[in-house]
Amino acid sequence: MFTIQPFFTIIGEAVVYLAIFLFIIAVAVALLTAYSFKTERFIFPDFMLLSITVLESLVKALFRLVRMDDSIVDNVGISLKNKISIRKFRETPMNRRMIFFPQCLRGATCKSNLSQEGLxxxxxxxxxxxxxxxxxALGYKVFIVPGSSFIKRLIRKHKPEAILGVGCMTEVKAGLEMCERLNIRGVGITLEKAGCVSTVLDWDKFYEFIEE
Ligand code: SF4
Incomplete structure (x- = not known):
């Protein structure tokens, strides 16, 4: 005769085995991540980039729940993604790399005209x-763009293998996620002072990124 007791025992055992399995996976992922960041050799870079994107959303939700400023999460996410991608970015021939500047960074008296290729x-x-x-002069294709629609169009046209995006935190974060979706190696530099005009960039950092 069928009794409900063995059924619950089987379910209970399955849950315990599943928990042990997930714990082992979590430890393995943590060890792999620590090893990768220590050696700067990323074994599953695409998986790691995706994991950071997913984790960012979870951690940000948690920050918002306890009413804490979540901008630090984006900041850390961008810097981790840069660490993962910078090697591949630098391995890409310079003429296959693109740079996007935001228009807010140009001089206040800029007289440049807007074209299909940006300013x-x-x-x-x-x-x-x-x-x-x-x-x-190093071989990069460089564009000054007023928005993400230009970036998408220019990527479709020039088909880069790697991109350096400059912008505010929100733009850089969105840009890196777009690169992940398009399977392009993306790195980003956030502005020191964001806004709509006269923004500020750490230019030394920029040159460190683009030079070998
Ligand atoms: S972006 Fe170019 S055209 Fe505009 S202010 Fe700067 S140097 Fe001049």
Whole structure:
């Protein structure tokens, strides 16, 4: 005769085995992650990037629940993703890399015209003009864009293998996630001072990223 007791015993045992299995997986992932960051050799980079994206959402939800500022989570997420991707970014030939600057970073008196390829810089003197010239001399394709629709169109047109995006935290985070979806190696630098005009970038950091 069927009794309910053995049924619950089987379910209970299954739950225990599942918990042990998940614990082992979690420990293995933690060890693999620690090893990867220590040696800067990432064994499953795409999986790690996806895990960071998922974890970011969970941790941010937790921060919001306890009414804490969650911007630190984005900051840490971007810096971890940069660590994972910078090696592949640097292994990509420079002429297969693209750089996107936000238009808010240009000089206040910028007279550049907007075209299908973003703002047409005349190199009249602001830091973007100098940086664009230096990066293009190395082989990069460089664009100053007013928004993400330009970025998507330019990626479709030029088909880069790696991208360096400059922008505010929200833009860089969204850009890195877009790169993950498109299977492009993406790294990002966040602005020191964000806003709609006269934003500030740590240019030394920028040159460290683009030079070998
Ligand atoms: S250098 Fe280029 S981006 Fe900067 S102000 Fe001049 S035209 Fe605008």
């Amino acid at each position: 047409q810089c005349t190199n009249c003197g602001c830091e973007i003009g100098k940086a664009k010239k230096s990066a293009e």
